[in-house]
Amino acid sequence: MLDDFFTRALVAGIGIAIITGPLGCLVIWRRLSYFGDTLAHSALLGVTLAYAFSLNIAFSVFVISAVIALLLLNLQKRTRLAGDSLLGLLAHSTLAIGLVLMGFLSSIRFDIMGLLFGDILAVTLQDIALVWIGGFIILGILYFIWKSLFSATVNYDLASAEGMKPNIYNMIFTLLLAGVIALSIKMIGTLLITGLLIIPAAASRNITNNPKQMVLVAILIGILSVTIGLFTSLELNTSSGPSIIVIALILFIISLIPLELRGKLQKGKQFGN
Amino acid sequence: MSKDNLLVSLENAGIYKSPKWLIRGVSLEVKSGQIVTLIGPNGSGKTTTAKMVLNILEPDEGSLKRYTNKIAYVPQKINIDWTMPLRVVDFMRLTNNLSNNEIIESLNQTGVEKLFKEQIHGLSGGEFQRVLLARAIAKKPELLVLDEPVQGVDFNGEIDLYNIIKNISANLNCGILLVSHDLHFVMSATDHVVCLNGHICCSGKPSSVIKDKAYIELFGEHRSKTLTYYQHDHDHTHASDGSVSS
Numbered sequence: 001m002l003d004d005f006f007t008r009a010l011v012a013g014i015g016i017a018i019i020t021g022p023l024g025c026l027v028i029w030r031r032l033s034y035f036g037d038t039l040a041h042s043a044l045l046g047v048t049l050a051y052a053f054s055l056n057i058a059f060s061v062f063v064i065s066a067v068i069a070l071l072l073l074n075l076q077k078r079t080r081l082a083g084d085s086l087l088g089l090l091a092h093s094t095l096a097i098g099l100v101l102m103g104f105l106s107s108i109r110f111d112i113m114g115l116l117f118g119d120i121l122a123v124t125l126q127d128i129a130l131v132w133i134g135g136f137i138i139l140g141i142l143y144f145i146w147k148s149l150f151s152a153t154v155n156y157d158l159a160s161a162e163g164m165k166p167n168i169y170n171m172i173f174t175l176l177l178a179g180v181i182a183l184s185i186k187m188i189g190t191l192l193i194t195g196l197l198i199i200p201a202a203a204s205r206n207i208t209n210n211p212k213q214m215v216l217v218a219i220l221i222g223i224l225s226v227t228i229g230l231f232t233s234l235e236l237n238t239s240s241g242p243s244i245i246v247i248a249l250i251l252f253i254i255s256l257i258p259l260e261l262r263g264k265l266q267k268g269k270q271f272g273n
Numbered sequence: 274m275s276k277d278n279l280l281v282s283l284e285n286a287g288i289y290k291s292p293k294w295l296i297r298g299v300s301l302e303v304k305s306g307q308i309v310t311l312i313g314p315n316g317s318g319k320t321t322t323a324k325m326v327l328n329i330l331e332p333d334e335g336s337l338k339r340y341t342n343k344i345a346y347v348p349q350k351i352n353i354d355w356t357m358p359l360r361v362v363d364f365m366r367l368t369n370n371l372s373n374n375e376i377i378e379s380l381n382q383t384g385v386e387k388l389f390k391e392q393i394h395g396l397s398g399g400e401f402q403r404v405l406l407a408r409a410i411a412k413k414p415e416l417l418v419l420d421e422p423v424q425g426v427d428f429n430g431e432i433d434l435y436n437i438i439k440n441i442s443a444n445l446n447c448g449i450l451l452v453s454h455d456l457h458f459v460m461s462a463t464d465h466v467v468c469l470n471g472h473i474c475c476s477g478k479p480s481s482v483i484k485d486k487a488y489i490e491l492f493g494e495h496r497s498k499t500l501t502y503y504q505h506d507h508d509h510t511h512a513s514d515g516s517v518s519s
Contacts, residue, residue: 151368155348156328160328163368205356210358211358213358214358
């Protein structure tokens with residue numbers, strides 16, 4: 001069954017959706033959307049380096065993302081520029097360096113569209129193994145550090161005062177984020193990974209009322225987006241990444257409906273209609 | 274626990290934030306069963322001092338010694354974004370695994386057990402303060418640090434909460450470091466007062482601090498001398514939602 005390229009894509013994609021669910025919730029709770037984006041942009045540099053030195057792509061992307069994350073922390077200590085300026089600086093300069101380096105490696109043919117937007121045809125059995133094993137490790141670590149990470153997300157000072165060591169866990173979280181980006185590059189592409197992190201989590205927030213529920217529903221919405229997105233991609237012959245994100249967006253719009261209805265209902269009650 | 278039930282001590286501690294010292298030369302101790310209060314004008318370094326005691330800020334000079342890890346904190350300000358769906362019960366479990374019964378018991382103490390399943394975002398300022406205090410008590414801490422715990426609470430609620438704070442210190446035998454603007458409470462119910470203004474102006478028992486020149490200078494002669502406890506007759510009591518209960 002796994003011989004079929006479509007099934008392979010589906011299995012890998014669902015694996016990714018399961019990882020991006022909880023991490024995506026943390027990303028939007030911590031207002032790190034642009035941070036995820038920056039890591040994803042720098043991923044192109046990682047891919048280029050992987051080709052240049054014939055390294056494993058996921059490994060190389062992970063290392064570059066981790067380096068960028070550490071660089072950001074370092075820059076924040078050195079300058080008083082706002083976080084979003086630094087993120088923009090890092091995102092676009094690493095993207096540019098990646099593209100320039102690509103020019104030097106003229107002997108290798110790059111599938112730029114594939115890198116930017118993902119390519120389901122390219123998913124191999126090794127990719128599936130990487131996603132599921134890597135995902136298992138990421139989620140395992142996340143499970144163990146959840147309480148500390150979550151309390152630090154709600155309030156850093158409180159977590160710090162009550163012995164939750166938020167510094168260490170924030171660092172680990174950054175590495176996990178770099179990891180998930182490395183794992184999902186091939187499926188979703190560097191430009192759209194942040195979408196898969198944020199949109200299902202945002203949709204989930206609209207219809208849930210506690211953190212655990214939000215994480216579980218985000219995973220479900222992610223799985224739905226991947227599944228429907230891949231079928232659409234197959235039917236309409238569109239790139240897999242954008243198709244998945246468009247479906248996620250449609251699910252987000254649907255998730256607004258109960259919110260609207262509840263609002264109307266409450267207004268009705270207030271005015272006694 | 275160490276001798277004299279000492280929980281935490283700061284020695285000549287200070288925090289530098291370019292271009293100036295936020296606070297300098299602070300020495301203080303908190304022991305079990307003791308209420309120590311920090312008073313002083315805005316920007317005098319009360320919160321900074323509390324954060325040093327909690328080890329959120331590491332002192333740039335001087336030292337911190339702590340003899341307990343069972344610490345609970347009520348920060349001055351917490352903003353929880355709407356993006357984070359959080360019920361009171363989830364918030365209560367933030368740094369501790371508590372049973373539902375333990376949670377309800379604590380919420381009951383601060384008069385907000387009805388809010389158990391409510392969203393944090395829907396609470397009023399005063400209700401949120403009560404939940405914050407309940408969360409801190411539920412941990413059964415040995416050291417409790419309260420940074421203006423009654424802000425936004427209505428007048429009767431304020432008295433309630435101060436009573437609760439007094440009770441915690443007695444019942445749990447925990448040490449309390451309190452940042453407060455309420456001189457009535459500070460002078461009538463606490464064991465040790467530290468008056469800050471970028472450094473320690475004066476400190477000691479309330480009765481001696483009131484007479485201290487530095488204190489009178491800082492708070493003005495009028496305010497510092499008219500510290501008669503204001504009591505008014507009330508033939509009924511209010512529940513936290515405002516309804517009259519007897």
